Amino acid sequence: MNKNITKPKKPEIFQINSKPYGRQYSKWTEKWWQWAFWIPKNQNPIMDKTGENSGIGQSGPVWYLAGTTGNTSRAKRNCVIPHGRSILFPIIVSQYSRSEKPGMSDRELIRYISKDINQTSLLEAAVDEINLTDLSRFRIKSRRTFQLDMVKDNIWDVKSGTTKAVSDGFWVFLKPLTKGKHTIYFHGIEPNFETSVTYNIDML
Numbered sequence: 001m002n003k004n005i006t007k008p009k010k011p012e013i014f015q016i017n018s019k020p021y022g023r024q025y026s027k028w029t030e031k032w033w034q035w036a037f038w039i040p041k042n043q044n045p046i047m048d049k050t051g052e053n054s055g056i057g058q059s060g061p062v063w064y065l066a067g068t069t070g071n072t073s074r075a076k077r078n079c080v081i082p083h084g085r086s087i088l089f090p091i092i093v094s095q096y097s098r099s100e101k102p103g104m105s106d107r108e109l110i111r112y113i114s115k116d117i118n119q120t121s122l123l124e125a126a127v128d129e130i131n132l133t134d135l136s137r138f139r140i141k142s143r144r145t146f147q148l149d150m151v152k153d154n155i156w157d158v159k160s161g162t163t164k165a166v167s168d169g170f171w172v173f174l175k176p177l178t179k180g181k182h183t184i185y186f187h188g189i190e191p192n193f194e195t196s197v198t199y200n201i202d203m204l
Contacts, residue, residue, distance in 0.1 A: 011127040012175040016138060020086060020173060021061050028088055029171055030146045032064050033095055040153045047155060051077030051199065062173075065089035065184065068195045069155060080202045083179050091123050091135060092188025092195055093169025097148055099158040106145050106164075113168045114141060122189035125172050128182055135170055142166035177203050 045066035123135040145164035152160040
């Protein structure tokens with residue numbers, strides 16, 4: 001046995017009650033949705049199966065990895081991330097806005113968003129083949145609406161413009177990884193949707 005082989009370092013994760021970079025965990029998930037709906041469908045990382053669009057709209061200390069939606073329920077992507085960035089990704093999440101449910105009150109919208117997430121049947125995530133555990137503790141649910149600017153030709157084909165939205169689901173917020181190559185895998189199932197994504201990452 002080669003005693004000089006170094007085991008992969010266990011990934012470090014921000015705790016749910018922490019304030020990464022001075023902002024609440026929940027506020028970062030809202031920023032993720034604002035990023036996702038700011039990018040048109042033909043360039044959107046959520047619709048991208050290869051990772052070629054993964055750098056669009058990325059700025060600041062946190063890098064957003066995309067899940068999937070619609071017909072793109074599975075993806076294997078390649079991505080280059082600047083060293084020192086933390087990484088936020090959704091295992092499985094849901095979002096609704098007033099653009100889709102104009103007749104609902106804030107309270108009704110918050111209840112509605114949870115109906116499928118409450119029945120999540122699978123949560124898996126791994127970093128460099130190290131399985132992340134107790135993922136159910138990373139559920140983030142909106143307590144109030146947040147502003148969302150829908151770009152024209154957005155990923156869900158809803159009316160463009162400013163609206164109010166809510167979100168619910170399971171997220172992982174990684175502290176910066178070491179320089180070099182990494183893999184991130186996540187897989188989630190709820191009654192009406194399944195998503196499975198693998199990212200091959202160069203942290204440069």
